[in-house]
Amino acid sequence: MGRTPCCDKKGLKRGPWTPDEDEILVNYINKNKGHGSWRTLPHHAGLLRCGKSCRLRWTNYLRPDIKRGPFTDEEEKLIIQLHGMLGNRWAAIASQLPGRTDNEIKNLWNTHLRKRLIRMGVNPQNHEPFTSDGSTSKASASIATRHMAQWESARLEAEARLSRESSNVSTPLLDKSDSDYFLRLWYSEVGESFRKFPTAGKTPSDSPISEASSSGKCGSISAVTTEIGHCLMGSSTIAGNQDEDIEYKVFKSITGEDMVYRIYKSNTENVTRGSDSSSSNKLDDSSESAMDLLLDYPINNDMSFLEDDMNDYATSTSAKLENAFICPL
DNA sequence: AAGTCGGTCAACCGCCTCCCG
DNA sequence: ACGGGAGGCGGTTGACCGACT
Incomplete structure (x- = not known):
């Protein structure tokens, strides 16, 4: 007995989306001021697609706030830094880059950044430098400080995000007047990774x-x-x-x-x-x-x-x- | 010109988490 | 407290395209 499929695939279209389908989906979401239930959306909108496919198409391609075009150097650096802390948590990384989707960042990592790190002698899994014997070297003092630089960079991003989301956050520690940046970051998504990080x-x-x-x-x-x-x-x-x-x-x-x-x-x-x-x-x-x-x-x-x-x-x-x-x- | 190869990226799959009844 | 459904997420696939032989 296998897992129940996310939706009934019978008669549903798969593969690349046509411009007409895109238009139907965008019009439906605009008209209804939101997507509502993804599962029922295709039926209501008249699309022969599964709800998941619609959600993916919207979040990765049709959303109006999607930023198109190549990644900037700053974005690439930030992705590398965040990956060093968060690992393959693409959604968390994407949350730090406005207009970029997790899928886009994942593709960029797998096609460019990962290979670039390898070329530079850095293990893309743990961001440690490869040694001559192929293993990765352990921490040095400079690595320690660089790690904190990473942390500081991520902090800045998290602050920016917190400020964007401040209206939705009730935690006193996240109050704008709070001068403790560590605590504020700690309760952000980036800090979450540190709280969970095993020793x-x-x-x-x-x-x-x-x-x-x-x-x-x-x-x-x-x-x-x-x-x-x-x-x-x-x-x-x-x-x-x-x-x-x-x-x-x-x-x-x-x-x-x-x-x-x-x-x-x-x-x-x-x-x-x-x-x-x-x-x-x-x-x-x-x-x-x-x-x-x-x-x-x-x-x-x-x-x-x-x-x-x-x-x-x-x-x-x-x-x-x-x-x-x-x-x- | 035709075939091959590698890179890119949209889309799919299936697992996981969260929310609601 | 619990179970099921819906959405989210990360890994993977495959179509497409350009470069190269």
Whole structure:
């Protein structure tokens, strides 16, 4: 007993759409101010097509907001960056490129970008560089920083998308006035990929942050500061409190925006964060784990052909932040 | 000129997720 | 809570076309 077909194929036309069929479909959708039920649309519109075929034709070709023409360099770079983070999630990638469809992006990837990466010695599956023995090399410090550059780029795109969709979003963290870009991005589609991203290849011992997340404790402070150093560029103290061991610092993100973080100073390797929630109403459990996961995101994407090396920023900043634990406000 | 090959892209297939009754 | 239907999604196919031999 096989799967029931999406629709009765008997008497239905297949293959390329004719201009007449296109016109019928467009007229029907325009006249009815929407497609309604795709399954019943062909019958109502007088098309001998299955509903899925109509939906595909509309979303991939006939939609008025479809952007035609070749992809720009910027679009291609963005697709590569997003693919590095999202993988083959074409719909999610397409959501970051207005007017482009998932099918179009998928085709571009399979016919151009994938081959280009291979030619440049980059594994298109995991975006790691091929080594001489054919395998892919593991993370280096420069890869780590480049990954964060990717993240920053994706953040910008997600912000743009969030602003477009802000009228439909009720999450307080997505409020336009919220200055915490990490949290805003975290709740975007791109952040979703990070929340779900497995800590593959990292054992608890070499992944102190994720371990701390599950146990409610901070992990190795040096590890945390090293990671945060990769994504933040320079800082200035705006407030300090010796009694509470908390210091507030303003960091410049890669794009130059101010990001305020709390620094938990401590001489011990592990610090309980039980008081965090009381000290900041904005930082709930989900945002804590979000930051943990962000910091714990495996560094395995090399975008060397797109980004400049930012090693200097990373090393200098992480050195400054020794013996401190950082939480976003 | 004819055949072959490779690239492109629209369209299809089937699985998955979500929503609604 | 559960099941079925509808839509969404990613992988794959195949027709078409141009370049090359």
